[in-house]
Amino acid sequence: MRGLYIYAVLDEAPAAALGTGVLGEPLRAVSCGTLLAVAGEIGEAPAPSLTALREHDAVIRRLADAAPAVLPARFGSVVADDAALRALILPRAATLGERLAHVRGRAQMTLRAYGHAEPTASASRTSGAAYLRDRRRTHDPRHALPALLPRLAALEPFVLDQRFEAHGTPPLLATVHHLVDRVRVHAYLDAAAAAKDGIGLRVTVSGPWAPYAFAGELPA
Amino acid sequence: MSAATPAAAILDEADASVLDLVDNVLNKGVIIDGEIIFGLAGVDLVYLRLSAILCAADRIFGR
Numbered sequence: 001m002r003g004l005y006i007y008a009v010l011d012e013a014p015a016a017a018l019g020t021g022v023l024g025e026p027l028r029a030v031s032c033g034t035l036l037a038v039a040g041e042i043g044e045a046p047a048p049s050l051t052a053l054r055e056h057d058a059v060i061r062r063l064a065d066a067a068p069a070v071l072p073a074r075f076g077s078v079v080a081d082d083a084a085l086r087a088l089i090l091p092r093a094a095t096l097g098e099r100l101a102h103v104r105g106r107a108q109m110t111l112r113a114y115g116h117a118e119p120t121a122s123a124s125r126t127s128g129a130a131y132l133r134d135r136r137r138t139h140d141p142r143h144a145l146p147a148l149l150p151r152l153a154a155l156e157p158f159v160l161d162q163r164f165e166a167h168g169t170p171p172l173l174a175t176v177h178h179l180v181d182r183v184r185v186h187a188y189l190d191a192a193a194a195a196k197d198g199i200g201l202r203v204t205v206s207g208p209w210a211p212y213a214f215a216g217e218l219p220a
Numbered sequence: 221m222s223a224a225t226p227a228a229a230i231l232d233e234a235d236a237s238v239l240d241l242v243d244n245v246l247n248k249g250v251i252i253d254g255e256i257i258f259g260l261a262g263v264d265l266v267y268l269r270l271s272a273i274l275c276a277a278d279r280i281f282g283r
Contacts, residue, residue: 006252037252050238053245074249088252110240175243206240212248 003078004030004085005046007038007059008210011100014038014066022046022055022075030082032089035096038063039085048075057210064210069104071096071215088218095219103179103215106160107208109188111176113148115201138166145174147198152176154195158188163213173201177213 005021011034018027021040029036038059046052056075064070079085089096141148144166152162161179180188185208192205 009250009252048246050241053241056245057241072244072249074247074251075245077249077252079252085252108244112236112239204236206237209240209244212244215248215250218250218252 002041002043004039004081005042006073006077006079006085007040007056008063008073009035009037009071009089009096009100010063010067011035011069011097012067014063016062016066019059019062021059022052027059030085032086033093035089035093035100037085037089042078045078046076060210064107069100070210071099071103072210072212073215092219099214099216102161103211105182106179106211106214107182107185108211108213109178109180109185109192109205109207110209110213111148111151111178111192112172112204112206113145113174113176113197113201114171114204115147115173116170139164141166141174141176145201147201148174148176148203149198151192151195151197151203154191155188158184158191161214179211179214180208182208 005023005025007021007027009032010029013029013036018029018038021027021042023040023042023044023046025040025042027038027040030039053075060070060072079088138144141152141164144164155178158180159178160181163177164174165176166174178188189205192203195203197203
């Protein structure tokens, strides 16, 4: 198959060479109205090897170092050609522009909480009320993992946006993605190092990453 | 943290960074076109590791 592999959407040209992509292809910026997409022409679908995934992220990091606002695309996002890309991006430019504004000058930090399971999101979905309870637990740390709340409170001054997800898979109990100003990443890491967690909880911190968790779905 | 479960056994430092990379690049980011294309040869242990960590480990590894 031939196609145009998409790495990211930006709202200004990066101030550095684009380099090459996951298949070694030269990258270029495709202008889509006020936005631009960074893409490479490929002749085959890329296999998701660890090397290819690292290369995908390396491209996005390079762009994030050279432009203040980047919406990362998921690995394997391929369209037929420039025209197809514009047809997708142009009608959605306003929403994508808002998302870019939201992540401008910001990076993603990721917390992962490990420990022993508590019966939170149970298998019982026999009623609408039970379903809503499960949903709330999955996305609300106050219900899903109260042991994490002291750390979240310590980090709150640095957090511009948050995505919380409880997993039913001990020892990995939950993941939190935080959107943080790039200039405050070191202060965030200092606060994270000093934070205390509830008994039995171990929390790891990674980042800064490009704002993958804040890119959202392609708007309707 | 118990080391008895398969999921616990694979959560060392190297795997933790693999988890972050795979979760971001395969699970997040905006999908342009609503369709994700992979080469099938090569959906390998990397993806299986992520599935193992984020799904019930017993389902993946058996008992």
